[in-house]
Amino acid sequence: MKTILYPVRHILLGLSLLTVSSCKVYMTTPQVANPLPSSFGQVSTNDSLTMAAQQWQTFYSDTCLTALISAALQHNPDIQIAMENIHVAHSMYATTRSKLFPRIDGVISARVDKFGEYTMNGVGNDDTNRSETLPDDKKLPAPYPEFFTGVNFSWEANLWGKLSNQRRASLARFMASKEARHGASTMLISNVAEYYYTLIGLDQEKKVLQQNLELQEMAFDLVKVQKLGGKVTQLGVDQFESQLLNTRARLLQVDQQILVTESILNRLAGRYPQSIRRWTINEYDSILEISVGVPDRLIYRRPDVREAELSLQAAGADVAVARAAFYPGLSLSAAAGFSAFTVSKWFLTPGSAVYSLGGGLTAPIFQRGKIKALFNAANAKQRIAMAEYQRSLLSAYQEVYSVAHNHYNLVQQIDLKEQEVAVQRRASVTSNDLFSVGYANYLEVITSQRRLLDVELELAHLKRNVLQNRAVLYRALGGGWSER
Numbered sequence: 060m061k062t063i064l065y066p067v068r069h070i071l072l073g074l075s076l077l078t079v080s081s082c083k084v085y086m087t088t089p090q091v092a093n094p095l096p097s098s099f100g101q102v103s104t105n106d107s108l109t110m111a112a113q114q115w116q117t118f119y120s121d122t123c124l125t126a127l128i129s130a131a132l133q134h135n136p137d138i139q140i141a142m143e144n145i146h147v148a149h150s151m152y153a154t155t156r157s158k159l160f161p162r163i164d165g166v167i168s169a170r171v172d173k174f175g176e177y178t179m180n181g182v183g184n185d186d187t188n189r190s191e192t193l194p195d196d197k198k199l200p201a202p203y204p205e206f207f208t209g210v211n212f213s214w215e216a217n218l219w220g221k222l223s224n225q226r227r228a229s230l231a232r233f234m235a236s237k238e239a240r241h242g243a244s245t246m247l248i249s250n251v252a253e254y255y256y257t258l259i260g261l262d263q264e265k266k267v268l269q270q271n272l273e274l275q276e277m278a279f280d281l282v283k284v285q286k287l288g289g290k291v292t293q294l295g296v297d298q299f300e301s302q303l304l305n306t307r308a309r310l311l312q313v314d315q316q317i318l319v320t321e322s323i324l325n326r327l328a329g330r331y332p333q334s335i336r337r338w339t340i341n342e343y344d345s346i347l348e349i350s351v352g353v354p355d356r357l358i359y360r361r362p363d364v365r366e367a368e369l370s371l372q373a374a375g376a377d378v379a380v381a382r383a384a385f386y387p388g389l390s391l392s393a394a395a396g397f398s399a400f401t402v403s404k405w406f407l408t409p410g411s412a413v414y415s416l417g418g419g420l421t422a423p424i425f426q427r428g429k430i431k432a433l434f435n436a437a438n439a440k441q442r443i444a445m446a447e448y449q450r451s452l453l454s455a456y457q458e459v460y461s462v463a464h465n466h467y468n469l470v471q472q473i474d475l476k477e478q479e480v481a482v483q484r485r486a487s488v489t490s491n492d493l494f495s496v497g498y499a500n501y502l503e504v505i506t507s508q509r510r511l512l513d514v515e516l517e518l519a520h521l522k523r524n525v526l527q528n529r530a531v532l533y534r535a536l537g538g539g540w541s542e543r
Contacts, residue, residue: 093449095354095456102351102463109352111360111538115248118533120346123336124255127328131251134329138247141240148236155229158222161214166207166396173202199400206405209396209413216390221383228376235369242362245539251327252530255337258320260523263340265313267515268306275303275508278491282501295501302505306512340522347470347525349532351463357455360537367444367451374437374444381437384430387422458535462528469525476518480511487511 110118119125132138174181184199217223279299285291322332358364395414397406404411423430490507493499533539 093453095357095452097354099351099354099456099460099463102460102467109356109360109536109538110350111352111356111533111536113538114541115533115539118538119252121255121338121342123338124252127255127324127335128248128251130328130330131247132244135247135327136329137243138240141236141243145233145236145240148233152226152229152233155226158215159217159226161212164211166209166211166394168207169204171202171204196401196404204400205398206400206402207396207398208406209394209398212391212393212395214391215388218389219383219386221380221388224376224379224383228373228380231369231373231376235366235373238362238366238369241540242366245362245534245537247327248539249530249534251324252533253527254320254324254327255335256340256523256526256530258317258324258335259337259340259343260519260526261313261317261320262337263519263522264516265310265317267512267519268310268313271508271512271515272303272306272310274487274491274511275299275306278494278504278508279303281491281495290497291501298501298505302509340519340526343522343526347529349463349466349529351459351532351536354456354459357452357459357537361451361455361535362537362540364448364451364455364537367448371441371444371448374441378434378437378441381430381434384423384433385427387420389418389420391416391418393417455535459532462532462535466525466528466532469521469528473518473521473525476514476521480514480518483507483511483514 115128116125119128172180174184176182176185180203184201184203187193188198215222279296282291282295282299286293286296321335324335325332358368393414393416395412397411398413399405399408399411406412487507487510490499490504494501494504
């Protein structure tokens with residue numbers, strides 16, 4: 060039995076004409092209405108490179124910190140989720156890409172039909188069997204069995220770029236998922252660095268409190284001796300003791316903050332609480348330089364900007380797919396194999412060979428309103444994607460602008476605070492000396508010690524803040540990921 064559903068030459072002719080017509084369909088991408096400035100204000104951009112181009116292993120030279128970051132990138136659940144999202148997006152892309160190619164299926168089937176006497180097939184089969192010219196081996200049995208083995212072929216032509224634009228949209232979303240993973244990596248690295256700097260800043264606070272505690276204990280012992288000699292009253296002793304107790308309480312608070320910060324770092328690293336090896340904050344005094352580069356580099360380095368750009372490309376491809384729905388579609392189908400109603404004749408004789416070939420054009424008639432609505436929705440989504448891309452550029456620039464200026468401000472504050480600490484240390488030593496010989500009262504000593512403690516803690520806070528700010532700037536510039 061041979062069946063041809065549509066002349067092959069007519070199908071090819073229609074395909075050629077529609078393919079030529081499809082060249083008229085194209086997509087335009089909206090232009091950015093608010094481009095990036097050429098610089099970050101007063102921040103120097105003479106350097107053509109940005110520190111974000113450095114690998115995080117190079118940017119963070121602290122081996123204790125890099126070990127923590129490495130553990131976090133391997134075991135943090137957020138990174139693992141981002142990786143699985145990439146696998147999902149890749150699978151969706153592979154599915155869409157396969158639509159460009161013909162579908163070929165192998166088929167082996169068997170069925171039995173019992174036709175009623177008052178049906179077209181029942182009457183036709185009975186009439187055929189009564190024919191005197193019909194050989195016995197070709198008479199149709201009742202019930203009627205049929206055995207088939209062969210292949211089925213189906214293919215939808217890529218007219219108007221519908222399938223290729225679906226593939227483009229899927230590819231863009233797959234690439235966007237990779238950028239989302241890059242973004243998760245940069246954020247994780249930044250968070251680990253910030254909490255690590257909090258930890259070493261707390262270590263410095265603890266060191267300052269312990270040093271001042273020793274001075275306060277010495278002063279407390281001295282004032283008790285002077286009370287015995289009648290030089291000060293019990294009020295002076297109580298003032299020194301109160302200050303001493305306050306410093307001990309602050310030490311306990313810092314110990315608790317250290318425990319909590321270590322716990323957070325271990326959680327980011329995907330492990331249970333344990334002691335964390337670390338540098339001291341003073342080892343970072345020579346690692347404060349920054350290089351921001353030019354704003355245009357944000358487009359190539361920031362994962363969120365790259366993700367927004369890819370989402371915009373996907374939305375543009377979706378518009379082209381929605382536009383193609385207005386035009387006719389062409390599909391081809393074919394089948395070939397062996398079919399018979401007895402097993403002995405099944406693919407063992409030339410007479411059991413069958414094939415079919417068909418094709419068809421489909422065009423929307425009564426669904427134009429629905430297609431138009433979907434097209435308008437796709438255009439709206441493209442405009443939304445454009446606005447989100449513009450927003451990502453604006454947010455990226457403003458973040459770098461504020462963080463970079465904050466860095467220079469913090470560096471200047473540290474310089475002034477170091478000078479203040481040196482002066483206050485000298486004042487504290489002088490007040491103790493004067494108090495021991497009776498030229499200063501206990502209030503002056505207490506005030507001097509309290510101020511020394513405050514300025515040293517302020518210096519520790521500033522050093523911690525400038526390191527945290529540098530880590531934030533590294534992330535804001537798009538540092539912390541690579542194509543590897």
